Amino acid sequence: xxxxYSAFQKQGDHNQQNxxxxxxxxxxxxxRAYIETCSKYSKEIxxxxxxxxxxxxxxx
Numbered sequence: 333x334x335x336x337y338s339a340f341q342k343q344g345d346h347n348q349q350n351x352x353x354x355x356x357x358x359x360x361x362x363x364r365a366y367i368e369t370c371s372k373y374s375k376e377i378x379x380x381x382x383x384x385x386x387x388x389x390x391x392x
Contacts, residue, residue, distance in 0.1 A: 365392050 370377065370389060381387050 363391070 366389075377387075377389065
């Protein structure tokens with residue numbers, strides 16, 4: 333599943349991760365908020381996907 337993959341994907345090398353550390357707890361909270369937001373706006377996301385098939389909101 334793309335959402336889960338993007339949520340836990342490591343970005344950059346080890347040095348970049350040390351420059352901006354995000355705890356696992358914070359990452360989990362952000363992931364849950366992302367899932368809830370996608371659920372809340374599922375109708376709007378479906379409307380966008382009619383015109384842009386395969387589009388999904390990005391996880392940051």
